[in-house]
Amino acid sequence: MSSSKTNQSIDSQIDENLRRIFEEDVEQDLPDRLQRLVDMLDAPDESGDDTEDEGGPDRPDVDEAQASRAAAAASRRAGDAEQRRARAATRGGSG
Amino acid sequence: MTDLTDFNRAGPATEPDQQRPVKRRVSGPPEDHAPVPAEIKQELVSHMKVLRAFAISLTRNGARADDLVQETVMKAWANIHSYQPGTNMRAWLFTILRNSFYSERRKAKREVADEDGETAAQVAIKPDHDGRLQLADFRVAFQQLPVEQREVMMLVGVLQHSYEDAAEMCGVRVGTIKSRLNRGRARLAELMQVSEGEALELTDSATSAVVSGGRSTI
Numbered sequence: 001m002s003s004s005k006t007n008q009s010i011d012s013q014i015d016e017n018l019r020r021i022f023e024e025d026v027e028q029d030l031p032d033r034l035q036r037l038v039d040m041l042d043a044p045d046e047s048g049d050d051t052e053d054e055g056g057p058d059r060p061d062v063d064e065a066q067a068s069r070a071a072a073a074a075s076r077r078a079g080d081a082e083q084r085r086a087r088a089a090t091r092g093g094s095g
Numbered sequence: 096m097t098d099l100t101d102f103n104r105a106g107p108a109t110e111p112d113q114q115r116p117v118k119r120r121v122s123g124p125p126e127d128h129a130p131v132p133a134e135i136k137q138e139l140v141s142h143m144k145v146l147r148a149f150a151i152s153l154t155r156n157g158a159r160a161d162d163l164v165q166e167t168v169m170k171a172w173a174n175i176h177s178y179q180p181g182t183n184m185r186a187w188l189f190t191i192l193r194n195s196f197y198s199e200r201r202k203a204k205r206e207v208a209d210e211d212g213e214t215a216a217q218v219a220i221k222p223d224h225d226g227r228l229q230l231a232d233f234r235v236a237f238q239q240l241p242v243e244q245r246e247v248m249m250l251v252g253v254l255q256h257s258y259e260d261a262a263e264m265c266g267v268r269v270g271t272i273k274s275r276l277n278r279g280r281a282r283l284a285e286l287m288q289v290s291e292g293e294a295l296e297l298t299d300s301a302t303s304a305v306v307s308g309g310r311s312t313i
Contacts, residue, residue, distance in 0.1 A: 010284055
Protein backbone atom coordinates (compact mmCIF):
# COMPACT_ATOMS: atom_id res chain seq x y z
CA MET A 1 0.00 0.00 0.00
CA SER A 2 1.40 3.40 -0.87
CA SER A 3 2.25 5.92 1.80
CA SER A 4 -0.43 8.35 0.66
CA LYS A 5 -3.07 5.64 0.74
CA THR A 6 -1.99 4.65 4.21
CA ASN A 7 -2.19 8.24 5.35
CA GLN A 8 -5.62 8.54 3.81
CA SER A 9 -6.65 5.44 5.68
CA ILE A 10 -5.39 6.83 8.98
CA ASP A 11 -7.15 10.13 8.29
CA SER A 12 -10.42 8.42 7.56
CA GLN A 13 -10.11 6.30 10.69
CA ILE A 14 -9.39 9.40 12.75
CA ASP A 15 -12.47 11.06 11.28
CA GLU A 16 -14.56 7.99 12.00
CA ASN A 17 -13.44 7.91 15.62
CA LEU A 18 -14.07 11.63 15.95
CA ARG A 19 -17.51 11.03 14.56
CA ARG A 20 -18.12 8.43 17.25
CA ILE A 21 -17.15 10.68 20.13
CA PHE A 22 -19.20 13.48 18.59
CA GLU A 23 -22.22 11.22 18.30
CA GLU A 24 -21.73 10.17 21.90
CA ASP A 25 -22.09 13.80 22.91
CA VAL A 26 -25.04 14.39 20.58
CA GLU A 27 -26.90 11.46 22.08
CA GLN A 28 -26.67 12.79 25.63
CA ASP A 29 -29.84 14.20 27.12
CA LEU A 30 -29.90 17.94 27.40
CA PRO A 31 -29.35 19.25 30.94
CA ASP A 32 -32.39 20.69 32.66
CA ARG A 33 -31.62 24.32 31.99
CA LEU A 34 -31.18 23.76 28.25
CA GLN A 35 -34.29 21.62 28.18
CA ARG A 36 -36.20 24.49 29.80
CA LEU A 37 -34.89 26.76 27.08
CA VAL A 38 -36.16 24.30 24.48
CA ASP A 39 -39.52 24.18 26.20
CA MET A 40 -39.80 27.96 26.14
CA LEU A 41 -39.00 28.06 22.43
CA ASP A 42 -41.44 25.24 21.79
CA ALA A 43 -44.22 27.01 23.64
CA PRO A 44 -47.00 28.44 21.47
CA ASP A 45 -46.55 32.04 20.48
CA GLU A 46 -48.73 34.42 22.43
CA SER A 47 -49.15 37.00 19.73
CA GLY A 48 -50.82 40.23 20.55
CA ASP A 49 -50.03 40.40 24.23
CA ASP A 50 -48.62 43.58 25.59
CA THR A 51 -45.11 43.05 26.72
CA GLU A 52 -44.43 44.78 29.98
CA ASP A 53 -40.82 45.50 29.35
CA GLU A 54 -39.34 48.10 31.60
CA GLY A 55 -37.59 50.41 29.20
CA GLY A 56 -38.50 48.38 26.15
CA PRO A 57 -36.79 45.47 24.52
CA ASP A 58 -33.07 45.45 24.81
CA ARG A 59 -31.01 45.74 21.70
CA PRO A 60 -28.27 43.21 21.22
CA ASP A 61 -24.88 44.70 21.89
CA VAL A 62 -22.51 45.46 19.03
CA ASP A 63 -20.65 42.18 19.33
CA GLU A 64 -23.87 40.26 19.02
CA ALA A 65 -24.97 42.20 15.98
CA GLN A 66 -21.60 41.71 14.31
CA ALA A 67 -21.59 38.06 15.19
CA SER A 68 -25.05 37.70 13.78
CA ARG A 69 -24.13 39.35 10.49
CA ALA A 70 -21.02 37.21 10.15
CA ALA A 71 -23.04 34.15 10.97
CA ALA A 72 -25.66 35.04 8.40
CA ALA A 73 -22.95 35.36 5.75
CA ALA A 74 -21.52 32.01 6.71
CA SER A 75 -24.97 30.53 6.63
CA ARG A 76 -25.56 31.71 3.08
CA ARG A 77 -22.21 30.34 1.95
CA ALA A 78 -22.89 27.05 3.65
CA GLY A 79 -26.38 26.66 2.27
CA ASP A 80 -25.73 23.34 0.59
CA ALA A 81 -23.67 21.74 3.35
CA GLU A 82 -26.65 19.82 4.66
CA GLN A 83 -27.21 18.26 1.28
CA ARG A 84 -23.57 17.26 1.01
CA ARG A 85 -23.69 15.68 4.42
CA ALA A 86 -26.86 13.82 3.52
CA ARG A 87 -25.27 12.52 0.34
CA ALA A 88 -22.12 11.51 2.19
CA ALA A 89 -24.17 9.81 4.89
CA THR A 90 -26.09 7.92 2.22
CA ARG A 91 -22.87 6.81 0.59
CA GLY A 92 -21.24 5.79 3.84
CA GLY A 93 -24.34 4.78 5.75
CA SER A 94 -24.03 1.07 5.16
CA GLY A 95 -20.33 0.96 6.07
CA MET B 96 -44.05 36.61 21.11
CA THR B 97 -41.89 34.10 22.88
CA ASP B 98 -39.85 35.96 25.41
CA LEU B 99 -36.78 34.43 26.96
CA THR B 100 -36.40 37.20 29.49
CA ASP B 101 -37.41 35.07 32.45
CA PHE B 102 -35.03 32.37 31.38
CA ASN B 103 -32.21 34.84 31.05
CA ARG B 104 -32.75 36.09 34.61
CA ALA B 105 -31.36 32.83 35.88
CA GLY B 106 -28.29 33.34 33.74
CA PRO B 107 -25.77 30.73 32.73
CA ALA B 108 -24.36 28.78 35.62
CA THR B 109 -21.08 26.98 35.29
CA GLU B 110 -21.23 26.12 38.96
CA PRO B 111 -24.57 24.51 39.77
CA ASP B 112 -25.09 26.31 43.05
CA GLN B 113 -23.51 29.58 42.05
CA GLN B 114 -25.42 31.41 39.41
CA ARG B 115 -23.88 34.40 37.77
CA PRO B 116 -25.41 37.82 38.15
CA VAL B 117 -27.42 38.96 35.18
CA LYS B 118 -25.46 41.38 33.05
CA ARG B 119 -28.15 42.19 30.54
CA ARG B 120 -31.48 41.07 29.32
CA VAL B 121 -32.06 39.51 25.98
CA SER B 122 -35.75 39.50 25.33
CA GLY B 123 -37.53 38.34 22.22
CA PRO B 124 -36.96 39.68 18.74
CA PRO B 125 -37.82 43.36 18.22
CA GLU B 126 -41.56 43.86 18.22
CA ASP B 127 -41.67 45.70 14.93
CA HIS B 128 -40.91 42.37 13.27
CA ALA B 129 -43.44 39.72 12.41
CA PRO B 130 -43.70 36.76 14.78
CA VAL B 131 -41.08 34.11 14.25
CA PRO B 132 -42.53 31.23 12.20
CA ALA B 133 -42.95 28.03 14.16
CA GLU B 134 -40.73 26.10 11.76
CA ILE B 135 -37.86 28.49 12.43
CA LYS B 136 -38.24 27.95 16.15
CA GLN B 137 -38.43 24.21 15.63
CA GLU B 138 -35.30 24.25 13.53
CA LEU B 139 -33.49 26.24 16.17
CA VAL B 140 -34.49 23.69 18.78
CA SER B 141 -33.55 20.77 16.53
CA HIS B 142 -29.92 21.92 16.40
CA MET B 143 -29.54 22.15 20.16
CA LYS B 144 -27.87 18.78 20.72
CA VAL B 145 -25.42 19.10 17.84
CA LEU B 146 -24.67 22.60 19.01
CA ARG B 147 -23.89 21.25 22.46
CA ALA B 148 -21.65 18.51 21.08
CA PHE B 149 -19.73 21.11 19.10
CA ALA B 150 -19.48 23.27 22.22
CA ILE B 151 -18.09 20.31 24.18
CA SER B 152 -15.43 19.81 21.52
CA LEU B 153 -14.37 23.43 21.95
CA THR B 154 -14.60 23.80 25.71
CA ARG B 155 -13.79 20.21 26.77
CA ASN B 156 -16.11 20.85 29.66
CA GLY B 157 -19.80 20.01 29.88
CA ALA B 158 -20.84 22.88 32.12
CA ARG B 159 -18.98 25.46 30.06
CA ALA B 160 -20.45 23.93 26.93
CA ASP B 161 -23.92 24.35 28.39
CA ASP B 162 -23.19 27.99 29.18
CA LEU B 163 -22.01 28.48 25.63
CA VAL B 164 -25.04 26.82 24.08
CA GLN B 165 -27.36 28.86 26.26
CA GLU B 166 -25.61 32.08 25.29
CA THR B 167 -25.64 31.10 21.62
CA VAL B 168 -29.34 30.34 21.58
CA MET B 169 -30.13 33.58 23.38
CA LYS B 170 -28.09 35.56 20.86
CA ALA B 171 -29.58 33.69 17.95
CA TRP B 172 -33.07 34.35 19.27
CA ALA B 173 -32.36 38.03 19.79
CA ASN B 174 -31.17 38.23 16.17
CA ILE B 175 -33.47 35.65 14.66
CA HIS B 176 -34.77 38.05 12.04
CA SER B 177 -31.30 38.34 10.56
CA TYR B 178 -31.45 34.64 9.78
CA GLN B 179 -32.57 33.98 6.21
CA PRO B 180 -34.85 30.96 5.94
CA GLY B 181 -33.53 28.45 3.47
CA THR B 182 -29.90 29.09 4.37
CA ASN B 183 -27.94 26.87 6.69
CA MET B 184 -29.11 27.55 10.21
CA ARG B 185 -26.59 25.16 11.71
CA ALA B 186 -23.72 27.07 10.14
CA TRP B 187 -25.25 30.30 11.41
CA LEU B 188 -25.51 28.90 14.94
CA PHE B 189 -22.01 27.42 14.86
CA THR B 190 -20.61 30.79 13.86
CA ILE B 191 -22.40 32.53 16.71
CA LEU B 192 -21.22 29.83 19.11
CA ARG B 193 -17.57 29.96 18.10
CA ASN B 194 -17.56 33.77 18.12
CA SER B 195 -18.95 33.67 21.65
CA PHE B 196 -16.42 31.05 22.65
CA TYR B 197 -13.41 32.99 21.35
CA SER B 198 -14.72 36.24 22.76
CA GLU B 199 -14.99 34.65 26.20
CA ARG B 200 -11.61 33.03 25.77
CA ARG B 201 -9.94 36.31 24.90
CA LYS B 202 -11.33 37.85 28.06
CA ALA B 203 -10.20 34.91 30.15
CA LYS B 204 -6.72 34.96 28.65
CA ARG B 205 -6.15 38.38 30.09
CA GLU B 206 -6.40 36.85 33.52
CA VAL B 207 -5.02 33.34 33.27
CA ALA B 208 -2.36 31.45 31.37
CA ASP B 209 -3.16 29.74 28.09
CA GLU B 210 -4.44 26.38 29.15
CA ASP B 211 -4.22 25.05 25.61
CA GLY B 212 -0.52 25.71 25.56
CA GLU B 213 -0.08 23.84 28.77
CA THR B 214 -2.19 20.98 27.57
CA ALA B 215 -0.35 20.69 24.30
CA ALA B 216 2.87 20.23 26.19
CA GLN B 217 1.60 17.09 27.84
CA VAL B 218 3.09 13.76 26.92
CA ALA B 219 1.61 11.40 24.41
CA ILE B 220 -1.16 9.06 25.41
CA LYS B 221 0.11 5.59 25.95
CA PRO B 222 -1.83 2.94 24.08
CA ASP B 223 -3.70 0.35 26.05
CA HIS B 224 -1.96 -2.84 27.00
CA ASP B 225 -2.79 -4.48 23.69
CA GLY B 226 -1.61 -1.50 21.66
CA ARG B 227 -5.07 -0.58 20.56
CA LEU B 228 -7.31 2.25 21.48
CA GLN B 229 -10.29 2.83 23.58
CA LEU B 230 -12.76 5.47 22.59
CA ALA B 231 -12.07 7.27 25.85
CA ASP B 232 -8.36 7.37 25.07
CA PHE B 233 -9.08 8.83 21.70
CA ARG B 234 -11.20 11.54 23.28
CA VAL B 235 -8.43 12.41 25.72
CA ALA B 236 -5.93 12.64 22.89
CA PHE B 237 -8.27 14.80 20.84
CA GLN B 238 -8.76 17.13 23.78
CA GLN B 239 -5.05 17.78 23.87
CA LEU B 240 -5.08 19.40 20.47
CA PRO B 241 -5.24 23.19 20.23
CA VAL B 242 -8.79 24.40 19.95
CA GLU B 243 -8.24 25.79 16.46
CA GLN B 244 -7.40 22.31 15.26
CA ARG B 245 -10.22 20.66 17.18
CA GLU B 246 -12.86 22.88 15.67
CA VAL B 247 -11.62 22.36 12.11
CA MET B 248 -11.46 18.61 12.61
CA MET B 249 -15.04 18.67 13.81
CA LEU B 250 -16.34 21.01 11.13
CA VAL B 251 -14.61 19.31 8.20
CA GLY B 252 -13.83 15.79 9.38
CA VAL B 253 -17.02 15.06 11.27
CA LEU B 254 -19.68 17.46 10.05
CA GLN B 255 -18.32 17.41 6.49
CA HIS B 256 -18.42 21.10 5.87
CA SER B 257 -16.36 22.10 2.86
CA TYR B 258 -13.05 23.87 3.36
CA GLU B 259 -14.70 27.02 2.06
CA ASP B 260 -17.60 26.80 4.51
CA ALA B 261 -15.24 26.14 7.40
CA ALA B 262 -13.05 29.05 6.36
CA GLU B 263 -16.09 31.31 6.29
CA MET B 264 -17.26 30.15 9.70
CA CYS B 265 -13.82 30.46 11.25
CA GLY B 266 -12.96 33.72 9.53
CA VAL B 267 -9.70 32.42 8.09
CA ARG B 268 -8.37 31.42 4.68
CA VAL B 269 -8.99 28.04 3.11
CA GLY B 270 -5.28 27.27 3.31
CA THR B 271 -5.37 27.83 7.05
CA ILE B 272 -8.23 25.39 7.38
CA LYS B 273 -6.34 22.72 5.43
CA SER B 274 -3.22 23.33 7.44
CA ARG B 275 -5.04 23.06 10.76
CA LEU B 276 -6.77 19.90 9.64
CA ASN B 277 -3.55 18.25 8.54
CA ARG B 278 -1.65 19.29 11.63
CA GLY B 279 -4.50 18.15 13.85
CA ARG B 280 -4.68 14.74 12.25
CA ALA B 281 -0.92 14.31 12.33
CA ARG B 282 -0.74 15.34 15.97
CA LEU B 283 -3.60 13.04 16.90
CA ALA B 284 -1.93 10.12 15.17
CA GLU B 285 1.27 11.02 16.99
CA LEU B 286 -0.49 11.20 20.34
CA MET B 287 -2.09 7.85 19.71
CA GLN B 288 1.25 6.52 18.53
CA VAL B 289 -0.20 5.34 15.27
CA SER B 290 2.14 4.90 12.38
CA GLU B 291 1.81 3.66 8.85
CA GLY B 292 0.49 0.14 8.60
CA GLU B 293 -1.20 0.26 11.96
CA ALA B 294 -4.93 0.19 12.24
CA LEU B 295 -6.57 2.87 14.31
CA GLU B 296 -9.46 0.94 15.65
CA LEU B 297 -11.48 0.71 18.80
CA THR B 298 -11.53 -2.28 21.04
CA ASP B 299 -14.36 -0.89 23.09
CA SER B 300 -16.81 -3.02 21.21
CA ALA B 301 -19.78 -2.22 23.44
CA THR B 302 -19.35 1.49 22.95
CA SER B 303 -18.62 1.05 19.31
CA ALA B 304 -21.72 -1.06 18.77
CA VAL B 305 -23.96 1.37 20.59
CA VAL B 306 -22.57 4.39 18.84
CA SER B 307 -22.41 3.02 15.35
CA GLY B 308 -25.38 0.67 15.56
CA GLY B 309 -28.06 3.30 15.40
CA ARG B 310 -28.62 5.79 12.66
CA SER B 311 -26.43 8.81 12.60
CA THR B 312 -27.60 11.66 14.77
CA ILE B 313 -25.29 14.25 13.27
